[in-house]
Amino acid sequence: MNELLVTCTGLTKYYGQKPALTGVNLELGRGRIVGLLGPNGSGKTTFIKILCGLLQPTDGAILIDGQPAGPYTKSVISYLPDRMYFADWMKATDLFDLFADFYADFDRARAMSMCASLGVTPSDRLKSMSKGTKEKVQLVLVMARKAQLYLLDEPIAGVDPAARDFILNTILTNYNEDGTVLISTHLISDIEKVLDEAIFLKDGQIVLHDTADNIRERENKSVDALFREVFRAQNMEGGAF
């Protein structure tokens, strides 16, 4: 087992001529809850997709547990995408079967008990479920694994504030304590209290990576307040006012 869980060096991604990430260097340890924070279009989703192997970087290297993206890294990463990814005709229990087959770290019993506490009936067809329920099923799939790296792409963006706490609570009570959770969001105030570290992503570059405690101590303000300051400045630089 490698000391560092994630190592990125000079990570760069272009979509055609358009840069999405430019020269990202990052090291992440184990057992942390990390916020990947940035406004829309700052490269959060691109970065997460490269981490989980859905995208190949244009340049630079990425190692997860010392390995480049491949079947091994995919077996230790639990990824919650920003969309539904399952076929409608399945039941939630079919998906549990699939996850149990492919991921050795999937805990079926825990998935069932999470369903019970989230109010999901796993024997229902996905087709008959509401959008919110489907999102819960997906969250159950991802959090019922004892993964080393959880990549959660905007897990709370689409739900109402009451459900946010519920979802955050599910994440916090279920993640593998030796693993690291990377949560991307622009809703910082909702997750600030659980963050160990924060990464600020701006125009495809990391402008800040520190522990939440350090940020609060040094800047004498909350991560949320600092975030608003950093990204308001960006608007004024870029704006025509």
Add this chain to the structure above:
Amino acid sequence: MFGKLLKYDFRSMLKQFAFIWPAALVLALVNRFTVNSFVTSASGLRQTVSGVAMLVYVGIMIAMFVVTIIFVIQRFFRGLLGDEGYLMHTLPVSPWQLIGSKLLCAVVTTLLSIVVAILSILLIMPISWINILDMFKGFSYLFSHWNMELTHSVLFLLEFLLLICLGMANGYLHLYLSMAIGHLFNRNRVAMSVVAYIAINALVGILIGILGNMGLRNLSIPYDLINFGNAPVAAMHLFFWISILIALAGDAVYFFCTEYILRKRLNLE
């Protein structure tokens, strides 16, 4: 892991065809009893019933093959290049396993559809088992007349089946590569897939033309070897194996191009 992928691909196939395969066979059975009355019966009603039954049967046969092709396309386009791709491409498997599993399932599905079609025709035709037995006797008479041993005829059958499967795989891999190229575009993916399909078709046509022109003219060896006069059995085997190798080479090119795109250039929406 490959076996597990196959399990889920075959499960979705069974789900898709659970109705249409049995329905085709049941309709064939119905036609077995109604088909005669179309000619022999004097009753207009019985003639109508028999006509409608035949029409429905033909319709379901056509539908079965259309559904087969659509199924193969959808399993790849939606399953690997659409939203479901987010799940499939984050499973701890390699892209070649994803494509291989889809391809194997596609070929088996098509073979099963063909088997259902043949069975249904046998069901409609009022053939008795004695007739079928006679048919086999006829075959064995033919083979014995050609001085062909049974092992050779079995081998020919296997070579022929292998060639059919590889040819089928060729058609499907052509579709897969076209869709993989189409998905590289951020807009009009379906239209670009169709364009890619036509372009590949043209490219392969040109390639075969060039190879045929310059290559085969100088290759006198196969012509000497495929000398049906001296050793027809050996020549037939050689002919089959050369065809199999050519089909295999085409399959390999399609497969590795598709694999490269999914491994290095994946571009999910």
